[in-house]
Amino acid sequence: MKKLSGFNKVMFFFNMVLTVLTFVAYILPFLAPKIFPILSVFTLLLPLMLVFNFLFFIYWLLQFKRQMLLSGIVLLLGITFISKFYKFSQDESPIHKDDFTLMSYNVRMFNLYKWMPDTNVTDSIKTFVRKQNPDIVCFQEYAPLDKVHFNRYKYKYVFSSGDSHKTGQAIYSKFPIVNKGDIEFPESSNHAIYADIKKGNDTIRIYSMHLQSIRISPDLNETIDEEKSKVIIKRLSEAFTKQQLQAELIEAHKKECKYAIIICGDLNNSAFSYVYRSVRGDMNDVFEEAGNGFGKSYNFRYYPARIDYVFADDKFAVKSFTTYDTVVNSDHFPIMARLAITSKVEK
Template sequence: MKKLSWFNKLMLFFNIVLTVLTFIAYILPFLAPKIFPILSVFTLVLPLMLVFNFLFFMYWLIQMKRQMLLSGIVLLLGITFINKFYKFSADPQPEAPEDFTVMSYNVRMFNIYDWLPRADVPDSIRSFVKAKKPDIICFQEYAFLDRVMFKSYPHKFIYSNDDKYKTGQAIYSKYPIVDNGQIKFPNSSNNAIYADVKMGNDTLRIYSMHMQSIKISPDIHESINEQKSKVIFKRLSEAFAKQQYQAELLENHKAQCPYPAIVCGDLNNSAFSYVYRIIKGDMNDAFEEAGSGFGKSYNYKYYPARIDYILTDERLEVKEFATFDSIVNSDHFPVMARLALRPVEE
């Protein structure tokens, strides 16, 4: 057996370091951010770790070296994480009369502060919603604007803060809303709202959540330096600790719900995080069930971040899921799922 060259020894060293870091990232979704707030930041780069593990696997495979087992085993153990990161396209199921659609969209206050150099953003969002015709819409970072009216939705619940533009969240529905409310997040301007929607003889609980923001702009890469990276790292760890408490509040509230639930919204965290795992619980991730590609929902230039979700009760079937990542009206992209309530087995 030939000895490794000095270059391969160096590559093996980096491979081992990557393997250790990847295993730590695998464990982090089961560790509360309050206990390890700094370590929890590593969940954001887990997809990148998986990519590098694949490259190492191919590097050793080409040389027919047994070291390929190192990253090969890592990838096999992380197969469920890979499914959260990328989905191969699947044909959507045929439409049926009982199907309904749900959209989640962080509209960034309809661009009232001119983050985008366009005056037509509110009208563009309204036209997009009109074209897609979702039966239920969950808006995050909603603002009251006379220009943005969704007149085709006879039922709505809007919760607003006491600021200039009454920003908050909104749920619009073509089905009657029989109850609604909010879940307050202490020491935060973020919150979750809910609406109980009557659909024929059934009632569904719709949650719209907007978890603690990490306050990092999509163009942060253009001006990052060592000092800013320390600030960002600290800001992320603090936000994740807050998100843990908010996720627990939402989960406790959902546990008392007598109806099948759908959780929509901006989690401000990845699908590899403790926060995601707590909120998802036994629910299905619509992207994992029927999505395709990376499911990028945040407009970050160099990374396919998926932080907006539609999570559904097991009694609901996910027939189709789409991310509209060509619709640039916000720093988020809208996501939509076509669902159907499974018949109750007797």
């Protein structure tokens, strides 16, 4: 420190503060949000912290200063977090006749309340799904409108919640649905649904989840003052606490399932959170296995938020994963995985 200039001493101070905050964020995925609900907000900022740690590392490296070790160690210890934030592209696996595709899409009620100026959102979504032609589609924030028809799918399960908006979820499948149900979330209009699908001689279970919404607008044009900041933090804290219970309900439900499992949908939380860790369990995050880039799934300005996921257990081989982040028919972007059954599953 004695050999540092006055400016570098200030920079190193901020570097140390950032290091402490980053380590706190590293620990939070292992702590239930209800214990420290306000601190859980830091999990949303972890990607930004990793970027700033990298910039500090480069800053000290260019000066040949040993202070670079501070951020270097932080980045090394957080290497597993980096893979959740960004994936370098890789070659896709060859397509096989036994592969199947699954799409997850939060359609924001097909723009029922005119959040977007486009009056053809429903038709645009139908055209997009028809073009991509997934074998299974899971919709969150699904509104059972008269003009919503996906005729390529012989089998479907549409669930509407009891709220005044009649929002719900739907699973469409080209394969037979032999069982279906829902998981009720206490004191919430959000929920999860599931369908047991017969593919060939195998039965697989698909969960579609929509965890507690955090109710933050993706548009940051409005000024956020101190009062609004307090409201936002309070909303996040309350939402993360509810999400914990909802994640635990899903976790308990899937433990009772004897079939190979895929969980997809809108987690409304980052890949650095306790909620993510709870829902994922020992399953594979398909983005980490075969995605590329940031995997941005929520149309939030200036920040590549990934809050929509596909998790598959080890009975599936992950062939590819795509985020359609140029398809703007909702505040979420559709995601699609190509998978194959590789191990014997329950019939």
